[in-house]
Amino acid sequence: MNREELFKIIKKKKSFLCIGLDTDINKIPQHLLNLDDPIFEFNKQIIDATHHLAIAYKPNIAFYEVMGAKGWESLQKTVDHIRKTTNEVLIIADAKRGDIGNTSAMYAKTFFETFDFDAVTLAPYMGLDTVSPFLEYEGKWSIVLALTSNKSAADFQYLTDKVKNESLYETVLKTGQSWGNTNQIMFVVGATKAESLLAIRKLAPDNFLLVPGVGAQGGSLKEVAKYGMNDTCGLLVNSSRGIIYASNDKDFAEAARKASSDLQKEMRIHLENAGLL
């Protein structure tokens, strides 16, 4: 899926919502635990209830890995179920992988061949070598960590290079754009610093930004839209816990639909205000 196709879906669904499938066996409703694959069953019901409202799903790979082989089966079934349900969402592996050479090639093969993901989040520390094998896949996306919303992001991301006179995260934004075109590269930008989105938009005017941290992590959707939107929307705003754990009872899927719908309605207003609908 390229940028234009993604924007078409955004306009059709009037939404730029990404739903994070951070599915934790200790947090899902009790009544699912007797089933053969509770993680998949939970995801399936969430997907069935929300896919008309979301433009992306983002399984958080850590939550599947922690279950060992069984978790990877649940992940496989989840991705397959999304594909079977709709071709109008992006499926993002939130994996934050980062390696080089044949190892990086193996990670690309994992997420784009073994699993049928559209996009993978990647950590930039080792530079282009981390991303290049992913770029060889036509129609797939690399989503590079730029500015994250956690407290210790300040440990390294704000260090300022004395020659370039710019922060590490700014260099990542600039260098990352040279690695591929706007159909290949997105950036992760934390939402708790909405005002920095203004500066980030100047540095990366055309790239889609994956923005976590709206909801449980405290970001404001209004500010993200105000500072981050561009002429193809350019935003995928993620909510995980606020949607998937909106209820932990038998009505969890309906509650997830309601929470997604509330966000979608707000997103529709922001898209309208920006003249994009």
Next chain:
Amino acid sequence: MNREELFKIIKKKKSFLCIGLDTDINKIPQHLLNLDDPIFEFNKQIIDATHHLAIAYKPNIAFYEVMGAKGWESLQKTVDHIRKTTNEVLIIADAKRGDIGNTSAMYAKTFFETFDFDAVTLAPYMGLDTVSPFLEYEGKWSIVLALTSNKSAADFQYLTDKVKNESLYETVLKTGQSWGNTNQIMFVVGATKAESLLAIRKLAPDNFLLVPGVGAQGGSLKEVAKYGMNDTCGLLVNSSRGIIYASNDKDFAEAARKASSDLQKEMRIHLENAGLL
């Protein structure tokens, strides 16, 4: 396993060899492919042939992930087999994970509870939050990427902060030491830049360094030992392909033993020359 125990094993085995289990279904001997779990069978024979010569095994997680759920089963069996065979090796997950909050906690749980690894490689981009859940496990190690040996390491690792007047990788080495003690924190330092090991040793005199890139990636063991060794050895030098693919015929395990033994003999000389044996 703490630093002192690790040094004891190094002295006993007269080795600081880490064997990288980058086990690729397309590279292992043909005669294994008819077995139920060729990846595990390959690893098992390598481990049985080399465990008296190695002080660490380092499964490269990408190579298991690419097989999906089946790969995670092979990984589980491999870790269990090492544990059953000997308690005198460190088992390192080369996973280069890097996330925050409950996701980071899930990764720690994956490698230290779901799997019984002793250590995990971690990417520092998001700062302390990436490492802190791993530090809560007594006797376990976090191995933080500092300076890597790939070409595009220069994209970011050599950027020089204008206030600190030091490279990003130097800041990682300094800051990383503040996150935990020398029984908890190691650093990854690429071997193709052996002379930089001298400066790195000044910055991190006591931490163990995991050094990939000796062998296939072109590093020199002699130089690594010369510049990187400290009074508890302080080095884990990794070789992957040079050992596990020393032969791709039925004699692969014997060839791996021979390749390991050759490295171990050279390591013994370096340990003797440093007065550590």
